[in-house]
Amino acid sequence: MNPSRQHIQIAVDAVVFGYRSASGLSVLLIRRRFAPHAGAWALPGGFVRDHESLEEAVSRELEEETGVNIRYLEQLYTFGDADRDPRGRVVSVTYFALVKPENLRIFADSDAEETAWFDIQKLPELAFDHPRILKTAIERIRNKISYEPIGFELLEEKFPFADLHTLYETLRGAPIDRRNFKKKMMSLQILEESGERRKQAGSGRPAALYQFNKEKYFQLKEKGIVFEV
Amino acid sequence: MNPSRQHIQIAVDAVVFGYRSASGLSVLLIRRRFAPHAGAWALPGGFVRDHESLEEAVSRELEEETGVNIRYLEQLYTFGDADRDPRGRVVSVTYFALVKPENLRIFADSDAEETAWFDIQKLPELAFDHPRILKTAIERIRNKISYEPIGFELLEEKFPFADLHTLYETLRGAPIDRRNFKKKMMSLQILEESGERRKQAGSGRPAALYQFNKEKYFQLKEKGIVFEV
């Protein structure tokens, strides 16, 4: 067949997850300025340019539309049904990103009327087939957490143990025994005490702050980590 | 940006795995008839047409090029580096397929000079970035087997237990204790004895033939199967 007869556009879209123990797991959405679906909430994304890789395209779009600083990015899935975009045939390669709370600051730009974080429990209506994409992403993060310590990419550099605990409970959607969880986490030896303690807080005993030991984490990943919580 | 300025082609490629206890895990390759890489071995695939979904495109290409009858197909990964195809910018959505031995019959067609199964231990040189794609697929099948009983899709309808055992040992690349393996497999209750016994064989005790209980398998999958061998 002659490929020059193809009229398919290629786009990238990103599902960016952020987490704060107070507000839970959130997704970054933009409100579209232009048709189709002007005014509707959607995943950040856009068309791939001729000479950039897919990853470069996602990073650029995220930078342009939201200003977030992404530190973890992996491909999620490619959606290519013929009728998924009213403008014509668009195949979208979707990505899955995690950002630390330090980088939750966002801004809107020319293509996006507004940018906001939404708790995954309280999502607005979404444009295109983005509900399906988001559903796929949430499944992925739920699965992923059971074999890879991605808390690493979602928490602040130094964090109280309770934050990690709450993150896992949120993603699992079920309570996890505090002592057993800590025992297992510590046995992996990827956490170290920073010596510091939390200053803020309301009342209650101040919590020790931990940080990930990246070297041990990557060593573990090499060997094929097994990690069931 | 204006998407009409894009000049990116979209293709699909498939990594088709087949298995026979005698010959091991094999991949279906075609020898290219046309440039670029004419005469080289490559994964079956081709350009997506304007009105077909990605899955339709893979199925069609596989049918056209090899005649195999695919019963399991899942998306693998999308490769989109700017320089991966000398003809220009081509983004390839790759798929991962499993076929049963009954369906190993293949034929070449107009685009393919020749079609053949290759043991994954004895692969020829491959065109384009297909070595990378194949590497990704092999990783995927290795991982997948540890949490989903895909033997289901690779073995004949009725099979001796030893076939399943050998398949897992092949994919794991390490011996697995026969008794422990059987114990675990049987505890999942997704296998049932067919009552028949193997007729063929050389010498040795004839083996009971098992078959998968699809209903129980899907029930198990619903609940989130956990399956470490």
Add this chain to the structure above:
DNA sequence: ACAAAAGTGTTCACAATACACCCATGC
């Protein structure tokens, strides 16, 4: 009778689970 593959159970070690009380701080 012997070679070749199938079939089968028990013991041991470790990992997962269940579970409740004391500690340090703010107000």
Add this chain to the structure above:
DNA sequence: GCATGGGTGTATTGTGAACACTTTTGT
């Protein structure tokens, strides 16, 4: 001094791993 969240250990159960001999057939 009390409310709030942080921190810790032990006993029980379940699961994974190691391990060798007997049975049925073909030649």
